[in-house]
Amino acid sequence: MSDIPHPQRTSLSDIIRTIWAKEKVWLFAAVLLAALLIFEPAQGVSSAQFTAINLRDVAPFLLLSIGIAAYAGATGADGLIARxxxxxxxxxxxxxxxxxxxxxFCSCGVIPLIAALLAMGVPLSAVMAFWLASPVMDPSMFVLxxxxxxxxxxxxxTVAAVxxxxxGGVxxxxxxxxxxxSDPLRDGVGNGGCGGASARSPKPVVWAFWHDETxxxxxxxxxxxTTLFLAKWLTVAFLLESLMLAWLPADLVARSLGGTGIAPIGIATVVGVPAYLNGYAALPLVGGLIGQGMAPGAGLAFLVAGGVTSLPAAIAVWALVKRPVFFLYIGIALAGSFTAGVVFQLWTTL
Structure with a gap:
């Protein structure tokens, strides 16, 4: 009898468990898309196209933020940014x-930048302030x-956004x-604790880092x-968003928010958090409903809440930060959007 141990056979279930443990997000996206293509072929093709188009549109933000973050880390400039x-x-x-x-930045486009700032060690209070305000308003949105x-x-x-x-920052x-x-990021995302590792341990900056192989x-x-991390979560987010747009039309969501008083503002806030409405597409819908008698405060609450925490953005946030920070982000969005709606409603009735 030989004392040499026989190699253990790897079963299919072991392989699946290994893949699931390491790449569960990609696997979920693949299974979801495959199921759509089998059972709902037209929707599967539409969802695949929607995901590809949105990934293409957000690619400039991804590449810019990833490049800045990687360059800052390689040169040591992340310490300057953090300080x-x-x-x-x-x-x-x-x-x-x-x-x-x-x-x-839109609600999805701001995510790569947020990841970069947190990884550089920028304090969470400042990041949260930027994070919450950015998707709600920008110069072109103000004009529209x-x-x-x-x-x-x-x-x-604009006042509601700021x-x-x-x-959130306070x-x-x-x-x-x-x-x-003190440690807001999930494991493997970066080290962006309060105050930041880069600010605590500054290192010399080497701007021409390409001369150093390390x-x-x-x-x-x-x-x-960072590219793989953000790409997989945004892929899942856009796939789910495509299904929401197909099976839960935006105008149906908006039309359920009619009425006056405080109650519609609360409903609009709650519905606006998970429901996705592109900020530009939502404006004419909300404008039409306000013209039909919907409370302006409800319209504002819906636009603010939906802009900050649309489904794609929420999924990306969930991937970046630990649960307490995620639920705090949702809670601030709810409270702030509702308060903005109530204050604006009172203002319009004066």
Whole structure:
């Protein structure tokens, strides 16, 4: 008898479990798309096209953010960026919220930038302020909102965006000072704790990093890891979004929010969080409903909540941060959107 151990056979179930453990997100997307192509071929093709088109549209934001993050890490410039956010918390939060309100990022396009900022060690309070304000308003959205809903509504939406960002930043800063949220990112995403590793341990900056093989390898490694991470979650997000648009039409969601008073504002806030409505497509729908008697406050609450936490954005946020931060983000979006709707409704009735 030989003492040499026989190699263990790997069963199909073992292979599936291994793949599921490592690549469950990609596997889920593949199974979902395959099921659609088998049982709903037309919708499967439509969902695949929708996902590909949206990934193409968000690619410039992905590549820019990934490139900046990888370059900052390879050169050591992430320490400079992180230290730029270590001044007065109040000033930092307000500036981040205003910058978010002026930036041209949608709810999905802002995700790669947020990932980069957190990985660089930018404090979560400033990131949350930018995060919440950015998807709600930008210069082109302001112009379009003015044309569709009027300048008063556009100003209210801008104030709501900045105020929501400031609210989120203050809440996070207060909780961080109490010892909470010290490690917001999921394992493997980066190290963006409060204050940031890069700010705590600054290193010399080498701008021409390509002369150093170690730094080149770090650049390529970080860029690839971040690209694959964001690509898989955005793929799932856009697949699910395509099904929501097909099976839960946007106009049906919007038409369920009619009526006046506080109740429609609350309903609009809750529905707006998971429901997806492209900010530009939502404006004429909400404008038509307001013309038919829907409360302006409900319209504002729906636009703000939907812009911040549409399904694709929520899935991407879930992938980036730990559960307490995710639920805090949802809670701030709910509270801030509802408050903005109520305040605007009171303003319009004066």
């Amino acid at each position: 730029a956010f270590t001044g007065s918390p109040a000033v930092m939060i307000v500036i981040a919220a205003i910058a978010g309100g002026l930036s041209p 909102t003015t044309g569709v809903l009027g300048v008063e509504f556009a100003i209210a939406k 105020s929501l960002g400031v609210l 809440v996070v800063h207060t909780m961080s000072r109490a010892g909470a949220l 730094r080149v390898q770090k650049f390529l490694r970080e860029a690839l890891k």
